[in-house]
Amino acid sequence: MKTRSRQRDSSPRDAGGSPSQRDGKGGTYEAAVRLLASRAHSARELRTKLLRRGHRADEVSQALERLSRDGYLDDAAYAEALVVRRSGSRGARAIAAELAAKGIGREAAQAALSRLQPGDELRAATQVARRLGRLDPDRAGARLVRRGFSFQVARAALRPGVVDVLRDA
Numbered sequence: 001m002k003t004r005s006r007q008r009d010s011s012p013r014d015a016g017g018s019p020s021q022r023d024g025k026g027g028t029y030e031a032a033v034r035l036l037a038s039r040a041h042s043a044r045e046l047r048t049k050l051l052r053r054g055h056r057a058d059e060v061s062q063a064l065e066r067l068s069r070d071g072y073l074d075d076a077a078y079a080e081a082l083v084v085r086r087s088g089s090r091g092a093r094a095i096a097a098e099l100a101a102k103g104i105g106r107e108a109a110q111a112a113l114s115r116l117q118p119g120d121e122l123r124a125a126t127q128v129a130r131r132l133g134r135l136d137p138d139r140a141g142a143r144l145v146r147r148g149f150s151f152q153v154a155r156a157a158l159r160p161g162v163v164d165v166l167r168d169a
Contacts, residue, residue: 094148
C-alpha cells in the first residue's frame, strides 16, 4: 500500500503570492517573531527557517536586523543559554559542535564555554557515568567520549570513589 507523504506537492511560492499574502498573518518580521515565541533561535537558524517558508531573502535580512536591534535576536545570549542547558549532560566538545552547527561564531561559542567552571565538566561526566552504572568501564568511557567529554575527564569520572566524593560534596 502506498502512503502519502505529509509534504506539500507545491512550493510555498506556487501557492499564490508571498507568504504574508497567503496566510494573512503578517509578513516576514511577524513570522520571525512567531518562531522566536516558540523557542530561542540563532540568527542562522531563523534565516534558514524563514527562507524555507518562502520569505524573500531581502525581507529576511531586514527582519533579522530589526530583531537584533530590538534585542530579540542575540547569538551570544543564545550560546550562553545553550551552554547552561547542555552542560549537565554533555562535554565542552559536544556543546561547541552544536553551537557551530547552529551558526554561532567561534568567538561567541568560546565566550559562552569559558563560563563553565573547571569542575563542572567532571561533575557532569560523573553524573552521566552514574546513570551508566551497569556498563563495564570501557563501554561507559566510550559513551562519555561520544557525549563530548575529553578522554581525561571520562577516565577521571569512571575512577572508583569519584562518584562518592562528588555525591558527598
